[in-house]
Amino acid sequence: MDEKYFPEKIEEKWQRFWEESGAFEAESDASREKRFYCLEMLPYPSGFLHMGHVRNYSIGDALSWFRRLQGFNVLHPMGWDSFGQPAEQAAIKRGVMPREWTEKNIEHMRGQFKRMGFSFDWRREVTAHTPEYYKWDQWFFLKMLERGLAYKKVSPVNWCPAEGTVLSNEQSSGGVCWRCGAAVEKRDIEQWFLRITDYAEQLLEDMSEIERGWPERVLTMQRNWIGKSSGAYIDFQVRDTDERVRVFTTRVDTIYGANAVVVAPDHPLVEHSPVKDDVRRFAERVRAERAAARDPGAQEEKEGVNTGLLAVNPFSGELIPVWAGNYVLTEYGTGAVMSVPAHDERDFEFAQKYSLPIRRVIERISHEQPPAERDPGVEDQSVAMKEAFTEYGILVNSGDWSGRLSEGAIREMAEFAEARGFGERAVTYRLRDWGVSRQRFWGAPIPIVYCDACGVVPVPESDLPVVLPERAEFTGSGQSPLAGVPEFVNTTCPKCGKPARRETDTMDTFVDSSWYFFRYCDPKNARAPFDREKVAYWTPVDQYIGGVEHAVMHLLYTRFWTKFMRDIGLINFNEPVKRLMTQGMVVAETFYREGEEPGSKVYFNPADVDVVRDDKGRVSSATSTADGQPVTVGPFEKMGKSKNNGVDPNEMITAYGADAARLFVLFAAPVENDLRWQEAGIDGALRFLRRVYSFVHRWRESFGGVTRDAAAAGGFSPEAGRLRHETHRTIERVTNDFEGLRYNTAVAAMMELSNALGDFRVAPGSAAPSDRFAVRETLEALVLMLAPFAPHLSEELWEALGHEGGILRSGARWPAFDEALARKDEVEIAVQVNGKLRGRVSVAAAATEEETRAAALADERVRAWTDGKQMVKTVVVPGRLVNVVVKQ
RNA sequence: GCGGAUGUGGCGGAAUUGGUAGACGCGCUAGCCUCAGGAGCUAGUCUAGGCAACUAGGUGGAGGUUCGAGUCCUCUCAUCCGCACCA
Numbered sequence: 001m002d003e004k005y006f007p008e009k010i011e012e013k014w015q016r017f018w019e020e021s022g023a024f025e026a027e028s029d030a031s032r033e034k035r036f037y038c039l040e041m042l043p044y045p046s047g048f049l050h051m052g053h054v055r056n057y058s059i060g061d062a063l064s065w066f067r068r069l070q071g072f073n074v075l076h077p078m079g080w081d082s083f084g085q086p087a088e089q090a091a092i093k094r095g096v097m098p099r100e101w102t103e104k105n106i107e108h109m110r111g112q113f114k115r116m117g118f119s120f121d122w123r124r125e126v127t128a129h130t131p132e133y134y135k136w137d138q139w140f141f142l143k144m145l146e147r148g149l150a151y152k153k154v155s156p157v158n159w160c161p162a163e164g165t166v167l168s169n170e171q172s173s174g175g176v177c178w179r180c181g182a183a184v185e186k187r188d189i190e191q192w193f194l195r196i197t198d199y200a201e202q203l204l205e206d207m208s209e210i211e212r213g214w215p216e217r218v219l220t221m222q223r224n225w226i227g228k229s230s231g232a233y234i235d236f237q238v239r240d241t242d243e244r245v246r247v248f249t250t251r252v253d254t255i256y257g258a259n260a261v262v263v264a265p266d267h268p269l270v271e272h273s274p275v276k277d278d279v280r281r282f283a284e285r286v287r288a289e290r291a292a293a294r295d296p297g298a299q300e301e302k303e304g305v306n307t308g309l310l311a312v313n314p315f316s317g318e319l320i321p322v323w324a325g326n327y328v329l330t331e332y333g334t335g336a337v338m339s340v341p342a343h344d345e346r347d348f349e350f351a352q353k354y355s356l357p358i359r360r361v362i363e364r365i366s367h368e369q370p371p372a373e374r375d376p377g378v379e380d381q382s383v384a385m386k387e388a389f390t391e392y393g394i395l396v397n398s399g400d401w402s403g404r405l406s407e408g409a410i411r412e413m414a415e416f417a418e419a420r421g422f423g424e425r426a427v428t429y430r431l432r433d434w435g436v437s438r439q440r441f442w443g444a445p446i447p448i449v450y451c452d453a454c455g456v457v458p459v460p461e462s463d464l465p466v467v468l469p470e471r472a473e474f475t476g477s478g479q480s481p482l483a484g485v486p487e488f489v490n491t492t493c494p495k496c497g498k499p500a501r502r503e504t505d506t507m508d509t510f511v512d513s514s515w516y517f518f519r520y521c522d523p524k525n526a527r528a529p530f531d532r533e534k535v536a537y538w539t540p541v542d543q544y545i546g547g548v549e550h551a552v553m554h555l556l557y558t559r560f561w562t563k564f565m566r567d568i569g570l571i572n573f574n575e576p577v578k579r580l581m582t583q584g585m586v587v588a589e590t591f592y593r594e595g596e597e598p599g600s601k602v603y604f605n606p607a608d609v610d611v612v613r614d615d616k617g618r619v620s621s622a623t624s625t626a627d628g629q630p631v632t633v634g635p636f637e638k639m640g641k642s643k644n645n646g647v648d649p650n651e652m653i654t655a656y657g658a659d660a661a662r663l664f665v666l667f668a669a670p671v672e673n674d675l676r677w678q679e680a681g682i683d684g685a686l687r688f689l690r691r692v693y694s695f696v697h698r699w700r701e702s703f704g705g706v707t708r709d710a711a712a713a714g715g716f717s718p719e720a721g722r723l724r725h726e727t728h729r730t731i732e733r734v735t736n737d738f739e740g741l742r743y744n745t746a747v748a749a750m751m752e753l754s755n756a757l758g759d760f761r762v763a764p765g766s767a768a769p770s771d772r773f774a775v776r777e778t779l780e781a782l783v784l785m786l787a788p789f790a791p792h793l794s795e796e797l798w799e800a801l802g803h804e805g806g807i808l809r810s811g812a813r814w815p816a817f818d819e820a821l822a823r824k825d826e827v828e829i830a831v832q833v834n835g836k837l838r839g840r841v842s843v844a845a846a847a848t849e850e851e852t853r854a855a856a857l858a859d860e861r862v863r864a865w866t867d868g869k870q871m872v873k874t875v876v877v878p879g880r881l882v883n884v885v886v887k888q
Numbered sequence: 889g890c891g892g893a894u895g896u897g898g899c900g901g902a903a904u905u906g907g908u909a910g911a912c913g914c915g916c917u918a919g920c921c922u923c924a925g926g927a928g929c930u931a932g933u934c935u936a937g938g939c940a941a942c943u944a945g946g947u948g949g950a951g952g953u954u955c956g957a958g959u960c961c962u963c964u965c966a967u968c969c970g971c972a973c974c975a
Contacts, residue, residue, distance in 0.1 A: 327973045337975045618898045748912035830908035
C-alpha cells in the first residue's frame with residue numbers, strides 16, 4: 001500500500017481485476033431468490049460521455065453495489081440506443097457512413113464508462129443498430145400487424161420544399177428548415193402507426209400498480225398526456241343533406257344553449273357547404289399560418305367562417321348555423337363541437353367576435369359560484385354576460401330538462417340520445433396512435449413489401465431481419481436515402497414471387513428503447529427476442545433511473561410494449577418498472593460578455609475564469625484568465641455547448657479520479673434535484689477519500705491478531721465505546737438512506753463517522769486491543785459502505801485490511817448494525833421554559849418520564865427561569881425534551 | 889390560463905415527520921506546518937449586542953392552531969416545471 005492515495009494507479013488496477021475476474025457478471029439462477037434488476041436509461045452514442053451520464057450511471061451503480069453487498073443477484077447491464085438522426089447528420093456533413101460513425105462513438109464511450117469503473121455486465125451489451133437486435137424490432141412489428149395493432153394511414157409530416165426532405169419537429173422549429181431556412185410545409189404521406197390508443201384505458205388503470213414507486217409528477221404527466229375525457233357524442237342532422245354531424249361534448253346538459261355547430265376547417269362536412277370555396281380558402285389560410293412560425297406560447301386568435309349549412313339541435317329541434325372555426329381540432333374528439341357560449345370560455349370568445357347570440361341555460365345553485373348575470377325576460381344574454389359560466393348548476397330554458405342538476409342531466413341526456421338513436425355516451429382520449437414511420441436511413445427497416453398483385457405483404461418471419469444496406473447516398477436533399485438503394489428496394493413478393501418493392505420507411509428509435517431491457521436478460525438469443533424463463537427471473541425492473549425528459553414518450557411506449565408482450569404471452573405482468581427515479585439536470589455557472597451583435601453573448605468556460613469573492617464567500621466578480629478583463633457572472637444553467645459551461649468527465653477523472661467524481665455527484669445534492677457542478681466541490685470529495693485512505697494506512701499494521709474476544713475481555717474505553725456507537729449508528733443511517741436513494745445524506749453520515757475517527761486520539765502503536773478492535777470495526781464498515789460510491793478505493797482498502805480476492809468474492813457483506821450499540825445509553829435532553837430553549841441535561845436513555853422531568857427541573861440554568869414562578873405544567877417527550885410551562 | 893412542485897446561512901443542502909434549526913460539504917477568516925503549493929493540520933463561521941457566560945431575533949411574507957411550528961391550517965408573494973384552444 002502506498003503512503004499516499006494515487007487514484008489513477010488504484011483505479012486502473014481494480015478495473016483490470018474486475019474485468020479479468022468477471023466480478024459483475026450475473027446469471028439467472030432459480031436457486032437465488034434474492035435478485036435485483038437495476039437499470040439506467042441507455043445512452044445515445046453521441047461520442048462523448050457528459051456529466052448527465054456520469055450522474056445517471058453513478059446513481060445506478062451505487063445501488064447495484066449496495067444490493068450485491070446485501071447478497072442480491074444483481075443484473076446491471078448497459079447498451080446503446082444507436083439508431084437515430086445524428087449518425088445520419090454526420091453522414092451528410094462529413095461523408096462518414098452512419099454505422100462507422102456510430103461504432104466508433106460506441107467504442108470511445110465504452111472506454112469512458114470503463115474508466116468510470118461502472119459495474120456493468122458488459123457481456124450483455126445490447127446495440128440497437130445491429131441486425132441481431134433490430135431483427136426483433138421487426139418481429140414485434142409483424143406481431144403487431146397480425147393483431148391489427150399496426151396499420152397505415154395518411155398523416156402529415158414536416159416537409160422542406162427546397163431540399164425535398166422530411167424534417168423532424170426539432171428540425172423545423174420556427175417553421176423554417178434548420179439547414180436551408182426555407183419555409184416548412186405540411187405534407188400528407190402514408191405512414192405506419194401502432195394502436196397504442198387501444199391500450200389507453202389500461203395505461204391509465206395500471207398506474208395504480210406503480211403509484212408507490214413512481215414519482216407523482218411523472219404519473220400526472222402521463223395522465224394528462226392520455227387525457228381521458230368522458231362525455232357524449234351527439235349527432236346533428238344537417239338540413240337539406242343526408243349528412244349528420246357528430247360532436248363530442250362533456251356538457252350535454254348545456255345543449256339547449258348551443259348557438260352553432262363549429263367544425264374543424266378541414267372537416268369533411270365542408271364539402272356540402274354552399275360556400276365551400278370560401279371555407280377552403282379559410283382552411284388553407286389556417287393551415288399556412290400554423291405551418292409558419294408558431295411561437296411557443298402564442299395562441300391564435302379565434303376565427304371562423306359560416307359554412308351556410310344549418311344543423312338541427314336534436315334536443316330542441318332548433319336550427320343553428322354550422323361554422324368552421326380554427327379553434328376546433330381535427331385530431332381531437334370528432335373534429336366538431338357544439339358551441340355553447342354561455343358555458344364555455346372558447347365558445348364565448350368566438351360568439352363575441354362574430355356577434356352570435358348567447359343563451360344562458362345553467363344557473364348557479366350555490367352562493368360560492370359567481371353570481372348570475374342575466375337580463376330577465378330576454379333570451380339573448382350577449383350583453384349581460386361578461387364571461388362564460390362553466391360550472392355545474394341547475395338547468396334552465398332547457399325544455400323538459402329544466403330544473404335538473406348538471407350531474408344527473410349529463411348522464412341521462414346521453415342515455416336519452418342513445419335511446420333515440422342520435423347519440424351515445426362516449427369516452428375520448430387525447431392520446432393518439434404512435435406514428436412509427438421515419439423517412440430515414442438510420443433505423444430498423446419496416447418489414448413490409450409492396451406487390452402490385454398482392455398489395456401490402458408482411459415479410460415472413462423466416463426472412464428476418466430485413467437488413468439495412470451498408471451504404472446509401474446522403475446528399476441531404478432528394479428522397480429518403482433507402483429509396484435510392486435499388487438492391488434494397490427491389491425484391492420479390494413473398495407471396496407470389498413476382499418483383500416487388502420494399503417499404504423504405506424505418507422505425508422510430510423509441511421502438512428500440514421500448515423493450516431493450518428485456519433483451520438484456522438474454523442478449524444473444526437468435527431464436528426469439530428473449531427466453532421467457534430468463535426474463536421471468538429478472539423482470540420486472542426493480543429500479544429504473546433516468547432523466548425526467550423521458551417521463552412521457554419513452555416511459556409510456558415501454559409500458560405499452562410491455563402490455564403487448566403480455567398479450568402475446570411473452571411475459572405475465574402489466575408493468576415493466578416497479579420503481580422509477582428521475583434525476584435532476586447537471587447545471588454549471590455561466591460567464592459571458594456582450595457580443596458584437598446587440599443582445600448576443602460570448603460565453604466563457606468556467607475553467608477559463610477567475611472568480612473573486614468577498615469575505616463572506618459571495619461571488620463578487622469574475623475575470624477572464626486569458627486577458628484579465630471582467631466577465632459577467634450569469635446564472636446556473638444546464639451544462640452544454642451553447643453556454644460553454646460543460647465539463648468533460650475525462651478531465652475530471654484525470655485530475656481527481658473516477659471515485660472522487662462519483663462521490664461528488666452523489667453527495668452534492670439529492671438525486672432528484674438539479675446538481676450544481678462546482679469544481680471546488682469535487683476537491684472536498686477527494687479530501688474525504690484521502691482521509692479515509694490515510695486512516696487505513698496508519699492503522700492497518702496494528703490490526704494483526706485482534707479478535708473480538710480479546711477485545712471484549714478488556715472492555716472498551718469510553719472513547720472506544722463512543723466510536724463504536726458512531727459506527728453502528730452510521731451503518732443504520734446509511735442503510736436506511738440507501739433504501740430511499742438518499743445518497744447525499746448517506747455520504748454525510750460517512751463523513752461524520754470519519755470525523756469521529758479523527759477525534760479518536762489514540763496512536764496505533766499505543767492502542768489497547770479493544771481500541772484496535774473498535775478502529776478496525778469502524779474502518780471495515782466504512783470501507784464497505786464506501787464501495788458503492790468509490791469502488792476502486794474501497795477495493796484497495798479492503799485488500800489493505802487483509803482481505804483477498806476482491807470485495808465481492810471475499811464474501812464481504814453490507815455491514816449489519818447492532819441495535820444496542822446504535823442507541824446511546826446517555827441522551828441529551830433539551831429543556832425549554834415556555835417553549836424557549838433554556839438548558840440541556842443528560843439523562844440515561846432508558847430514563848422514565850419522571851426521572852427526565854426531575855433532571856430537567858433540577859438544572860441550574862432552568863431554575864433561573866422557573867424559580868419563583870408558578871408552574872402550570874411540564875411536557876416530557878422521552879429521549880428528546882422537556883418543556884416547562886410557567887405563568888409569567 | 890390550467891395543473892404540479894419548491895421557497896431554510898454567502899452556496900449545495902440537513903432536520904428522526906409537531907420536539908435542541910442550520911448536520912455534512914463548499915466557500916470564507918485566523919493560526920500551525922512548509923521545498924510558500926490549488927497540499928496537510930487546528931480553530932472559527934445564521935444575524936445583532938457582549939471579552940465571555942449569555943441575551944434577543946431568525947426557515948419568502950402576514951395571520952392562525954399548539955405547551956411547542958421549518959414541519960399542520962388560511963391568505964399572500966416569488967421561482968421552477970409540465971400542459972396549453974382537448975370541447
